[in-house]
Amino acid sequence: MREKVAEVLEEVRPGLQSHGGDVELVDVSEDDGVVSVRLTGACAGCPMATMTLKNGIERIIKERIPEVTEVEAV
Numbered sequence: 255m256r257e258k259v260a261e262v263l264e265e266v267r268p269g270l271q272s273h274g275g276d277v278e279l280v281d282v283s284e285d286d287g288v289v290s291v292r293l294t295g296a297c298a299g300c301p302m303a304t305m306t307l308k309n310g311i312e313r314i315i316k317e318r319i320p321e322v323t324e325v326e327a328v
Contacts, residue, residue: 255321256282259289262315270297270306280328287323289315303325303327 257284257305270276274298280290291311304327312325 255284255319257295258319259315259322262318263291263311266314267310270295273297275300275306284321287321289322290327290328291325293327 255256256279260279263277264281267277267319270293275293275294275295277297278292278294283291291307293300293303293307297306300306306328307325315325316322
């Protein structure tokens with residue numbers, strides 16, 4: 255599952271990078287489907303980071319990988 259998540263993150267990464275940010279995959283828990291990511295660059299301190307994470311990254315990952323239950327920032 256980690257490889258699938260990494261592939262999806264590669265697809266969303268250009269959008270984040272165009273705004274000076276990025277996302278790093280930290281962990282994938284196959285037991286409970288939780289994906290941990292770290293937002294970096296401009297995303298790290300952005301007040302919209304939670305919306306980007308939940309309404310963007312999490313939504314896309316969950317659409318493509320149904321086993322994922324949540325994406326959390328660490």
